Amino acid sequence: ERMAGVVIVTGGSRGIGAEICRLAGKAGYSVCVNYQSDREAAQNVAELVEAAGGKAIICGADVAQESDVKSMFRLVDQELGTITALVNNAGIVGKVGKVEELDAERINRMLAVNVTGAFLCVREAVLRMSTAHDGKGGVIVNMSSAAARLGSPGEFIDYAASKGAMDSMTIGMAKELGDQGIRVNAIRPGLIDTEIHASAGAADRVERFKDSVPMKRAGSAEEVAKAALWLMSEDSSYVNGALVDVAGGR
Numbered sequence: 001e002r003m004a005g006v007v008i009v010t011g012g013s014r015g016i017g018a019e020i021c022r023l024a025g026k027a028g029y030s031v032c033v034n035y036q037s038d039r040e041a042a043q044n045v046a047e048l049v050e051a052a053g054g055k056a057i058i059c060g061a062d063v064a065q066e067s068d069v070k071s072m073f074r075l076v077d078q079e080l081g082t083i084t085a086l087v088n089n090a091g092i093v094g095k096v097g098k099v100e101e102l103d104a105e106r107i108n109r110m111l112a113v114n115v116t117g118a119f120l121c122v123r124e125a126v127l128r129m130s131t132a133h134d135g136k137g138g139v140i141v142n143m144s145s146a147a148a149r150l151g152s153p154g155e156f157i158d159y160a161a162s163k164g165a166m167d168s169m170t171i172g173m174a175k176e177l178g179d180q181g182i183r184v185n186a187i188r189p190g191l192i193d194t195e196i197h198a199s200a201g202a203a204d205r206v207e208r209f210k211d212s213v214p215m216k217r218a219g220s221a222e223e224v225a226k227a228a229l230w231l232m233s234e235d236s237s238y239v240n241g242a243l244v245d246v247a248g249g250r
């Protein structure tokens with residue numbers, strides 16, 4: 001049996017995360033498919049991972065809840081062994097709207113999931129991977145967004161700001177953990193064809209914006225997942241603190 005490592009993919013049940021799980025299974029990883037609410041979707045992804053040759057478990061956990069995150073990492077310790085890779089992919093976007101429509105509840109939830117959730121998962125990963133904690137090292141991939149540099153005017157500046165935070169986290173963590181055997185990088189996907197646009201109340205976003213992409217098309221979840229697999233692998237062994245745009249030139 002090939003053993004590439006043990007990875008937790010947050011938000012692994014749909015979209016980009018699901019493709020990362022599938023390709024990780026194909027590469028021989030043991031995969032923890034995290035989800036928040038859609039257990040059946042997670043179960044389907046776990047079956048794809050196993051069909052591709054990897055081992056899989058599913059874990060329902062809201063990454064914004066500290067106790068959920070701790071339980072998830074303990075489950076992985078028990079079921080899959082020590083984690084070697086973390087993909088902070090879980091993320092939410094609010095309904096398309098203007099800045100004067102934002103309220104504290106929405107902004108706080110956005111930051112809790114997209115930023116606090118990523119921090120909590122990184123903490124648990126570092127406690128297991130860091131050579132300063134007797135670990136054997138590892139890799140962390142943060143799913144940021146082109147929104148971090150575009151700002152998402154007229155759509156969701158709160159989301160863009162959460163991804164800006166993710167870029168800063170990536171830079172700081174890469175520097176702080178670089179001598180502890182851990183590489184930290186981010187991917188900034190552009191317009192990717194997933195269900196996230198429908199959750200923003202704009203299912204037609206891909207169609208409407210694709211001509212603003214220099215390559216005149218949306219990207220696929222698989223095209224983003226391939227970059228994540230590269231950052232997880234030894235092929236990117238000297239890449240640390242990078243913000244990798246997978247955005248068709250947008």
Ligand code: NAP
Nearest residue numbers: 011013014015016036037038062063090091145192194196
């Ligand atoms: P998606 O299709 O909406 O899927 C989101 C995934 O995250 C689902 O598996 C969902 O699980 C999970 N999730 C949501 N809230 C969670 C929470 N609190 N705890 C744990 N899991 C949670 O999204 P996507 O388009 O694949 O996006 C994945 C990542 O890429 C996000 O961080 C997003 O911001 C980023 N991104 C996407 C695009 C794009 O155009 N699609 C562009 C740039 C960046 P449930 O279904 O169980 O809730």
